[in-house]
Each structure stands twice: as structure tokens, then as C-alpha cells.
Amino acid sequence: MAEITLGRYIFERLNQLKVQTIFGVPGDFNLSLLDKVYEVEGMRWAGNANELNAAYAADGYSRLKGLSCLVTTFGVGELSAVNGIAGSYAEHVGVLNLVGIPSISSQAKQLLLHHTLGNGDFTVFHRMANNISQTTAFISDINSAPAEIDRAIREAYIYQRPVYVGLPANLVDLNVPASLLQTPLDISLKPNDPDAQQEVIENVLELVSKAKNPIILVDACASRHDCKVEVEQLVNATKFPVFTTPMGKSGINESHERFGGVYVGSLSEPEVKEFVESADLILSVGALLSDFNTGSFSYSYKTKNIVEFHSDYTKIRQATFPGVQMKEALQNLLLTIGQVTASYVPGPVPAPRRFNSPAEANTLLSQEYLWNRVSTWFREGDIIITETGTSAFGIVQSRFPNNTVGISQVLWGSIGFTVGATLGAVMAAQEIDPKRRVILFVGDGSLQLTVQEISTMCKWETTPYLFILNNDGYTIERLIHGETATYNDIQPWNNLKLLELFNAKNPENYRVSTVGELETLFSNKNFNENTNIRAIEVMLPRMDAPINLVKQAQLSEKTNAEN
Template identity: 75%
Template sequence: MSDITLGRYLFERLHQLQVDTIFGLPGDFNLSLLDKVYEIPKMRWAGNANELNAAYAADGYSRIKGLACLVTTFGVGELSALNGVGGAYAEHVGLLHVVGVPSIASQAKQLLLHHTLGNGDFTVFHRMSNNISQTTAFLSDITTAPMEIDRCIREAYIYQRPVYIGLPANLVDLKISGNLLNQPIDLSLRPNEPEAQEEVIELIKKLLSTSHNPIILVDACASRHNCKSEVEQLVNKTGFPVFTTPMGKSTIDESHPRFGGVYVGTLSQPDVKEFVENSDLILSVGALLSDFNTGSFSYSYKTKNIVEFHSDYTKIKQATFPGVQMKETLQELLRVISVPKNYIPPPIPVIAQLDTTKFSPSSPLTQEYLWSKVSTWFEEGDIIVTETGTSAFGIIQSKFPNNTIGISQVLWGSIGFTVGATVGAAMAAQEIDPNKRVILFVGDGSLQLTVQEISTLCKWECNNTWLYVLNNDGYTIERLIHGMNATYNDIQPWNNLAILPLFNAKAYEAIRTSTVGELDQLFNNSSFKIPNKIRMIEVMLPTMDAPPNLIAQAKFSSEANES
């Protein structure tokens, strides 16, 4: 290839990794860079409503594709995105944050430019991002810039964390050799240290040889760091019961005969809690043990025989093995593992099913009915996005079909995240399979924080999207924690069914359901399942109705805030 601009090089590298939608907003320091998006066949500029939403969208896209790119302008743009970038860092999501910055000459002269703090410091925002980035680069030399771009992309992908690239406006159009693109970016993990890994494997084998009731507990990082296949193979080869955490939901096929349910400490189904906590060996894969993911840290294991597999270390009981990465370790374990001679696979807990016969068609909808019934409507391959609050807790009692991808932000918990994330997921799904369904569950209060991003869904005709708005008249999760009757937990009611026509959706459907019969009729309608339009479904629910696990979690949170 002949010489190309540095800006085009950046997007060609992303295109090589199937990152074909770029999220963000234009600003005068990134406009020349954005021109280069249109030079790449099949690449598109999403054009989001604001930078925060763009960061959320990039997060959702990355959870489907493994990497995403967000472009903002210097200062005002990049700071608006940082909440979303912080969430990606906390939850292990690979994201390239490219910031168009003033030219090198302007920086050298410390000009009093707009979007600065007026003190001549052009690196202050870069320093802010450094705390929520795996690595950063503030480009200044065209000869090293391509290598820095490659390094940042590699680290974002390998470590599944955001990286920051400051790209001066005057470098974007400078030429470099197009032949640099002929050498792919090396995305392979570095090998584990053989002796350390061997010691880990031997210790695990020793624990297995004396175990009578081992289990596998899977969390979010197993999915984030591409270990779902290894987990499935481990379950198949051993027959050990497998459980997930709330964040790990969708990491294992819930139809698998050895799937035992979701473990959330004291908030678990009683027989799940008893089964997990009475195990004598726990193989924990990809744990992110936050309060909402553990029932406020209420894990009560009876054993100290715990093996933790993480993306960058392994821990066995009290011994930590830095750098022994879980993917290679699990692959080696699968090669040598043998099931204990006296091990008899125990029957797993039976997941309780709601008796729907006690509801008449005229019964008002409840959280309990919704989360049970929606399981019958889900299809294999769905992408299911659940907002912090009643949705993230309610979805735990739903059953996912095989090959489902669940998206929630249980650790960072930024209200409104899912609207933007749904945009990113829907655009990623369009690139993979236009018939791949993306389903959002969001509260009426959360919706109001980021509703503008539905405009982006309409612009790109993401007709593979269902938007379930749970209208329970305000912030129910906050009411449960504190201020049940406080006006700060109220919201101004919106005409939610007018949102899609407001944003000029071309093909859409807007539906309100308030009874069991109306919801059943909707789910039984075969045409409602077809991804041929954007659908908004407003689900009317009682104000204080909430999943039981959320009510218990809210009590824990309230007590923790007061202690």
C-alpha cells in the first residue's frame, strides 16, 4: 500500500479487528480525523447525542465485539465521556478513547485556546484519564505514532480496559508508510511462567483428589477475557455443578444439565445457597466480587479450598501466583484434569418456576410475573441489556437461552448506562447478523438520563431493538434504599410512547401493557418477535413492587450507608 495518513492508519487498524462503528461527537480538534472514517469501506461514524452516551455505546459495542473506539474532542468532549470510560475500566471492557487535541505548535506556545483551563496546561485532561486507563499515549512524533497506536490497541484488547490516545490535529494528515498495515497487531497473550503454572496445576490436582463435592462458580471476567469456551469444557469434562453470579449470567448455557442457578450469597435461592456454601472445593472463574454481585459480601463458604482464576493471576487458598493468567491455565488444566475416583455427580438444585395459573388475564402486571414470563419469549442468540435497579435484579430469575449475551453494569452501576449500551450493542449486532435481537429493560427514571440516544437507534434504523420501559413512577431502587416517599425520588412523568415518533423513527411500534393478559398476548404474537422495527413497550408496574432480592439488597445498602 502507498503512503497513507496517520488518521487513516488508526481506522484501518481498527477495521482489521472488525471494529467498524466509531462512536463519539465532532469537535474542532478532531474534525480532520473524522474525515478518515469515511475512507474505510463499511466503516461508519455513529454520531451520538452526547459524549457520555457515546462512551456508554462504545462500552455496549465492545461487550459484543471485544473492542470499541470512542472519539471526542479535547477538554469539554473528553471530560463529558469520562463517567462512561470509568465504567468500562471498572468492568473490564476494551475501549480505545481517541481525543483530538490542539496542534503541537499551539501546545508549545501555551496559547489561551478555547476548551482549555486558561493556564496553558494541555496535559491536564490526559493526566485525569490516566487513572482510568490501562495505558495512555499523547502523540507528538509522526515516526513513532503508528507503533504507539498499535501498542494502545493491543493493550485495550488484551487487558480489556480503556486506553487513551491524544492525537494532535496537525498529525492527522501527515503521511506514513501504508506497508505498516501488512504486519498484524499481535493480540496473543504472553505465555505463563511454566514453573509457576505447573505449581498451580499440581495444587489444583491435589485439591481435586480429595474433594467430594466441588463446584464451578463463574463470574463476569470469564466472559470479558474470552474464557467461556474453557468454562464450558471444564463443566463437560468434570460434570461438576456450575453456578454464576449476577454479573456472570449468560457466561454458561443455562440449559446445561449441570447448571445450578445464580449464587448471590444470602440473596440466593435457599437451595442454591446451601449447595454452594456446603461445597468442599470452589473453582472460581473470573470473579468480580462487588457488593451488588455478592449480596453485600454475604458469601458464606464453609471451605477454604477456593481456587480463583483471574485474567492476570491465580489464587489458591491463601497463595497468590502473579502473572498466571486464567485462559492458559484453564487450557492446561483441561489437558490433565481427572475427576476424583469417588466423585458421584450430585443432583443440582431445581430452579423454582412461577406458577402462572394463579394470575388471571385481568391481573395487574407485577415484577414477579414479568421476569418469569419473559423467559418464554427470549430466543437463542439474544442480547439482553438490563439497567441498574429492578431490571438488573429481576433478570436473575429469568432463564436465558443458549448463546445469549447479557449486558448489565452491576459494579459501576451508572444510572442510564443501558440506553447508550443498547445503541452500541444494536449496531454491533447489525454488523454480525441483522436478525440478532437486542432487548433493553430500563426503568422510567433511568431512561430520562440518556433518552436522547434512542435518536441514534432511529438514525441507523436499528430495527433489531426492543425497548422495554418499566414504568413504576420514579426511582424504585432509591426509594427502597432511602426516601420511600421523598420527592427527590420522583420524576416528571413522560409520554414514553411518543419518544419514537419524536425522534423520527421510520419503522416503529409503541405499545403499553398493564395486565397479565396484555403481556401474554404480546409474547404470543409471532409478528412481535420479528426484528423488523424498533419497538417501545411501556410496562406499567406498581411503584413499590420490586424483585425480592432487590428489596433485601436495598436493606443491606441502607444499613451500610448508616454504619
């Protein structure tokens, strides 16, 4: 073919980057665009229940694939997705946000079209998107459209942030040269300034050479910006103890002999807290220092010798080096750091807390038991998704096997995020390795916000584990404020009827209330294989919560009350 439509060009470009599932909801301004999905071999249209869920799904998919695509319609559709897009922006997740908009002639005539505000302003939603996008494009010229599309995809991938593209309905059927697809997209990072990078490396090596108790602290952006390999190589080269934050969990294999646990400021295990805070050098990789990620900003380092490696700058003590990106900087640091640390003698790191299982099988389940027990049920390669609330805090005390992917939304913290994200993750897993298990832990309250997306999971015959933690409402909110307030109550659902409602193929449903029931489930060989979609309702006491959530809730209530 000498020419292809602009719509097909977009999806061919995405397919070249192994983005094979498109999320969204059809609307009259994007229907012609959606026709083109089916013209690309291996591409599929997920067809979500609503735009917010679709945005969450695109987020979950991107966390595994490095990029995703969301398609909505002008006004009503794109605004429904804004919350999900904002979360992707906050948490460094690359999403190409395609919005079908009215034709160029309709815009020029300022027609009083549906889905508008009735004032002839067709750019108002584009202007809104500027604040939660790495960059935007409002396509108006077919000749420059392919280059604009390439720029949008490249920036979403490189910077791991959403990018907004407005596509007039009449342009997606116009032709562009097919030969443009023969030039691969350049998705490489621009090189660091060599002089600035050399100064960074020299300063880091000097600090390392003087350190007696150095540590490495891994946070979310190490995973988001593809630095997990460099992190592991840094640990192997130095033998320094390595810790993660809650958001950084799965940024390093937790079976590594130098892994010491999860650091959450004052909410950390005492031995972890003492170990980290007594360090005389901290090499921090990919930090996102939000309140829930730091125990309400309770980091108490005794040293000022802190090196922060970020995706777009490096900071050493009080000096900032703009544009010195962590991936290249770490790769260059690895060339020489082993010589400087040759005399370092690695000491012991904090050992995992020992867990004593209740002796009686009829002991009622508790958060403490659940989050310690699942550690031994998880297996290598699992994709573990934890909802804002008890799950996101409880998972901190679990140990992940090697090559696990942990997904949570600790910074943005939109309740209900994980149900949509699970759809995205499980569809990505189908494309990467269908044997990988996708495991969701979601509270009964959060589930009610986005439950419709389980329907899409059923439509595509995906096989996630859906653990529904039933503690009779919003426990995290009760802990922060309003323990007995009715605004923290929810209408109880028959959660084990949901898969039947959504017409799942061969669903499995379980309800567990005791230690013995959970043990029986986890020891079931068939249950351990992801052959069917499963709903597991875990019955827990209303005010039972992981201890670090109880402490965090107290800190949050105090912060909220401050003048």
C-alpha cells in the same frame, strides 16, 4: 499506496480487528480525524447525541466485539465521556479512547485556546485519564505514532480496559508507511510462566482429587476475557455443578444439565445458597466481588479451598501466583483434570423455581410475574440488556437460552448506562448477525438520563426492543432511602411518543398493564421478530420490586448508615 495518513492508519487497524463502528461527537480538534473514517471501506461513524452516551455505546459494542473506539474532542468532549470510560475500566471493557487535541505548535506556545482551563496546561486531562486507563499515549512524533497506536489498540484488546490516546489535530493528516498495515497486530496473550503454571495445575488437581462436593462459580471476567469456551469445557470434563453470579450471568449456557442457578450470597434462592456454601472446593472463574454482585459481601463459604482464576493472576487458598492468566491455565488444566475426576459421581443440582402463572388475564403485572415470564419469551442468541435498578436484580431470576449475551453494569452502576449500551450492542449485532434480537429493560427514571441515544438508534434504523418499566420514579432509591421523598420523583413522560419524536421509521408502540396484555404481546408471531424498533411500556406498581432487590436495598441502607 506507499503512504497513508496517520488518521486512516488508525481506522484501518481497527477495521482489521472488525471494529467497524466509531462512536463519539465531532469537535474542532477531531474533525480532520473523522474525515478518515469514511476512507475505510465498511467503516461508519455513529454520530452520538453526546459524549457520555457515546462512551456507553462504545462499552455496549465492545462487550460483543471485544473492542470499540470512542472519539471525542479535547477538554469539553473528553470530560463529558469520563463517567462512561470509568465504567468500562471498572467492568473490564476494552475501549480505544481517541481524543483530538490542539496542534503541537499551539501546545508549545501555550496559547489561551478554547476548551482549555486558561492556564496553558494541555496535559491536565491526559493526567486525569491515567487513573481510568490501562495505558495512555500522548502522540507528539509522527515517526513513532504508528507503533504507539498499535500498542494502544493491543493493550485495550488484551487487558479489556480503556486506553487513552491524545492525537494532535495537525498530526492526523501527516503520512506514515502503508506497509506497516501488512504486519498483523499481535493480540495474543503472553505465555504464562511454565513453572508457576505447572505449580498451579498440580495444586488444583490435588484439591480436586480430595473434594467430595466441588462446584464451579462463574463471574463477569470469564466473559470479558474470552473464557466462556474454557468454562463450558471445564464443566463438561468434570461434571461439577456450575453457578454464576449476577454479573456472570450468560457466562455458561443455562440450559446445561449441570447449571444450578445464580449465587448472590444471602440473597440467593435457599437451595442455591445451601448448595454453594456447603461445597468443599470452589473453582471460581473471573470473579468481580462487588457489593451488588455478592449480596453486600454475604458470601458464607464453609470451605477455605477456593481457587480463583483471574485474567492476570491465579489464587489458591492464600497463595497468589502473579501473571498466571486464567485462559492458558484453564486450557492446560483441561488436559489432565478429566483423569482426576473420573470417579466423581454427579448428583442433582438445584432445579429452577417453578413459576405459577396467575389464572386471571386481568391480573395487574408485577415484577415477580414479569421476570419469570420473559424467560420463556427469550430465545437463543438474544442480547439482553438490563439497567441498574429493578431490571438488573429482576433478571437474576430469569433463565437465559443458549448463546445469550447478558449486559448489565452491576459494579459501576451508572443509571442510564443501558440506553447508550443498547445502541452499541444493536450496531454490533447489525455487523455480527442482524437476526439477533437486542432487548433493553430500563426504568422510567433511568431512561430520562440518556434518552437522546434512541435518536441514534432511529437514525441507523436499528430494531431493538425497548421495554420501559414505568414504576413512577426511582424505585431502587426509594427502597434504599426516601420512599416518599420528592427527590426520588420524576416528571412523567409520554414514553410512547418518543419514537415519533425521534422520527423512527415504522415504529411500534405498546403499553401493557395486565398479565393478559403481556401474554397477547408475547404470543404475537410478528412481535417476536426484530423487524422494527419497538417501545413497550410496562406499567408496574411504584414500590413493587424483585425480592432480592428489596433485601439488597435493606443491606445497602444499613451499610450506608454505618460509622
